[in-house]
Amino acid sequence: MTDKITDQPEVDPEDLHFVMSHSEAVARELTRLRALVNERDALRAKLEAAVGAMTPSGDTKAAYMGKFSFPITLYHPKLGEETRRVSVPWTCIKEIMAMIHARASRAKIKGEADDTR
Structure with a gap:
């Protein structure tokens, strides 16, 4: 669901409370996800290079x-x-x-x- 004025996703107060009360765990998970995205991008680049070769x-x-x-x-x-x-x-x-x-x-x-x- 989105806010009709800002067109941004509405934030469930319970979700916001969870994030605020578990900020260290959320930060660790974000770091892990960023590393996975970087690894995926590197693998994609290697695959493109191999296909090109x-x-x-x-x-x-x-x-x-x-x-x-x-x-x-x-x-x-x-x-x-x-x-x-x-x-x-x-x-x-x-x-x-x-x-x-x-x-x-x-x-x-x-x-x-x-x-x-």
Whole structure:
């Protein structure tokens, strides 16, 4: 319920009395809740960064192209053996990122109800 003049929630006198008589407990609870909100915000930021790192874009292309390679050994009867490094193409990196993204989106969240009816 709100006060019609100030449009602010009405305060129940009993609630106000409880808060005033338990100010230390209320302050502790507010501190705990603020810490939880800060932790949630930090986790949200980490999640956004992780999703961004696994989403194909110009930034990820610039960050990952040339970072992944594998050795290939070539043999020539007269010249002998030579090992070269071959870069993984961007298209393959994008496919890997898409597979990671798809698997992560199917993952169950701890405590979430199972919807496999």
